[in-house]
Amino acid sequence: MSAPVLAIEGLTKQFGAVRAVDDLTFTVRPGAVTGFLGPNGAGKTTTLRMLLGLTRPTGGRALVGDREYAAHPRPGRVVGAALEASSFHPGRTGLGHLEVFAPQVGVSRARCRQVLEAVGLDHAASQRVGRYSLGMRQRLGLATALLADPPVIVLDEPTNGLDPEGIVWIRRLLRQFAAEGRTVLVSSHLLREVEASVDEVVVIAQGRLRHASSLAELRTRATPAAYVVAPRPDVLATLATDRGWTTTADGDGLVVDGATAAEVGAAAHTAGIELHELVRRDVDLEALFFELTRPEANR
Incomplete structure (x- = not known):
């Protein structure tokens, strides 16, 4: 699979008097899992929202390959993202949720069922999302990200709400994505949650870059x-x-x-x-x- 590099270049976001992201620069390469790390409020989600065109930067830019996310003809086929486990209509079923997104990325109803099975939700396909647990919503978010089988995967706190078995499962899945040559960016506020699955680390705090290297290089600093x-x-x-x-x-x-x-x-x-x-x-x-x-x- 040929996957694009993600390039964050001087990205800045100002909310009134608060600078949530401050001149942030880093890259995410294909064929590896990159952990995007920082405490709650560090600016991780704001950065991901700017990468996906959901929030307009005050300065700098975020590129998916050679262009911004929104400039791709069908961006949902390039980047699969799951940012919030609560952004679902509670009255829709799991399958119904995916069927809303399927036409946008050009996939069939059969593909919706396929990804539900892949994330372990085939048994809950007809259940309303309002009755899903947090862990089930995390899995549904991942299913949404995987609909178009995209070369780039972006996940915000994907282990939140998962039981130990689910955490092991998501780690294996991330490793599989990287082995397939995809570009994988996964955020977390705790290093230990992603340590077993990441190759690269990007650490931010107060909106600023604090460290970027391979996990092996970070270990040498400890x-x-x-x-x-x-x-x-x-x-x-x-x-x-x-x-x-x-x-x-x-x-x-x-x-x-x-x-x-x-x-x-x-x-x-x-x-x-x-x-x-x-x-x-x-x-x-x-x-x-x-x-x-x-x-x-x-x-």
């Missing part, structure tokens, strides 16, 4: 840590302090922050300190995320 059990934890703690590392008691051992397990092991060996257990602690990406998005951060 502080490493190791868990150590030693018969003389006091001696080990002194060694850690001398090396500029910090230690915290955890059960029978110590968590050493600021060093990898290999570094702790090498230092203990050189100092002749006996260790009974030494394991790597996964980097705390969530802590780094909060550090990147704190109000006083200046990046």
